[in-house]
Amino acid sequence: DQQVKQNSPSLSVQEGRISILNCDYTNSMFDYFLWYKKYPAEGPTFLISISSIKDKNEDGRFTVFLNKSAKHLSLHIVPSQPGDSAVYFCAASGGNQFYFGTGTSLTVIP
Amino acid sequence: DTAVSQTPKYLVTQMGNDKSIKCEQNLGHDTMYWYKQDSKKFLKIMFSYNNKELIINETVPNRFSPKSPDKAHLNLHINSLELGDSAVYFCASSQGTGGFNEQFFGPGTRLTVL
Numbered sequence: 001d002q003q004v005k006q007n008s009p010s011l012s013v014q015e016g017r018i019s020i021l022n023c024d025y026t027n028s029m030f031d032y033f034l035w036y037k038k039y040p041a042e043g044p045t046f047l048i049s050i051s052s053i054k055d056k057n058e059d060g061r062f063t064v065f066l067n068k069s070a071k072h073l074s075l076h077i078v079p080s081q082p083g084d085s086a087v088y089f090c091a092a093s094g095g096n097q098f099y100f101g102t103g104t105s106l107t108v109i110p
Numbered sequence: 111d112t113a114v115s116q117t118p119k120y121l122v123t124q125m126g127n128d129k130s131i132k133c134e135q136n137l138g139h140d141t142m143y144w145y146k147q148d149s150k151k152f153l154k155i156m157f158s159y160n161n162k163e164l165i166i167n168e169t170v171p172n173r174f175s176p177k178s179p180d181k182a183h184l185n186l187h188i189n190s191l192e193l194g195d196s197a198v199y200f201c202a203s204s205q206g207t208g209g210f211n212e213q214f215f216g217p218g219t220r221l222t223v224l
Contacts, residue, residue, distance in 0.1 A: 002152075032209035043114070043200050043215030044153070051210065089153060093209025096166050098143075100153035 003027050004092050006101035014109050019077040021104045023090030026071065030092040030099075035064060035075050038087045038103070047088070048075070080108045113137050114216040116201050122222045123191055131186045131219045133201030139214070141165075141207050142184035144176060145200040147218070153200070159184055160207050188221075196223045 005024045013019045025033075031052045036044035050057040050064045050073070057064050063076045077084055085108050090101040114135045123129055135142060143166075144156040157176045158166035164176070173189045188195060198218045204211035 030209075034209075034212070036215075041217065043202070043217050044213075045215065046212040049210065049212070095209075096158060096207050098155050098209065098213075100145075102151045103153075 003099045004090055004101040006088075006090055006104050008104050009102070010105040010107070012107045012109060013080045015082055016079045019075075019080045019084065019106055019108070021075040021077075021088050021090075021106065023073045023075075023101055024071055025073075025092050025099075027092070027094060027099075028068070028071065030094045032093045033064070033066060033073050034091045034093070035062075036089040036091060036100075037084075038089060044089055077106075080106075082108045082110050084108050114201055114203055114214050116199075116216040116219050118219060119217065120220050120222075122224065124224055125191055125193060127191050128187070128189045129191060129221070130188070131199055131201075131221070133184050133186070133216060135182055135201075135203040135214070135216075137203055137205075137214060139203040139205050140181060141204045141211070142178065142181075143202040143204075143213065144184065144186050145202060145215075147198045147200065149197070157184075157186075158207070165207060191221075191223045193223050196221055 034049040035047040038044040066073045087103040089103045141160045143158045147153045159178045162178045201216040202213040204213045
């Protein structure tokens with residue numbers, strides 16, 4: 001039962017342009033959503049989060065948007081940099097439960 | 111100075127063996143987790159401990175037994191290893207149990223069962 005879905009396994013973007021990574025979830029009881037970034041042979045590292053009571057959270061080049069009615073969130077990276085090339089995991093939590101998506105591999109082309 | 115460390119990084123073993131993976135965090139966090147990332151890249155929580163007490167125990171075969179000797183350590187022992195146990199196992203820690211708590215992950219242990 002996949003409660004968090006990232007339907008795009010990969011994305012390529014030119015350096016300087018916007019990267020948009022998408023995530024869908026099924027459980028309306030989730031109260032926090034997080035994005036993690038993962039480089040090869042390393043563990044995921046936290047990037048940005050958003051509470052279910054908000055619809056936008058911004059941190060530097062990274063902005064997460066939450067659309068509760070559509071059960072959809074997205075991560076915008078502007079401008080994209082080659083160092084952003086990694087796998088991005090969307091995660092959702094409710095109570096003590098955590099669910100991760102399968103990740104989207106972002107490649108930023110110099 | 112590594113925040114969350116796991117040993118070993120790679121583990122290759124035969125079916126039926128028993129093995130352990132160790133995890134230590136030096137962040138002073140109260141909560142620790144074990145995740146399994148399978149071949150389909152699903153990152154799925156297995157266990158969570160808060161102050162040495164089990165708070166999440168997902169549907170995991172009872173061949174998997176976590177042990178938390180203290181707040182800084184959460185080890186994973188696996189009995190009678192099976193081919194399907196091959197995966198990357200990640201340990202993580204966070205300050206508290208709420209979903210808003212950022213989790214810090216270790217580098218992962220790649221387990222291969224032959």
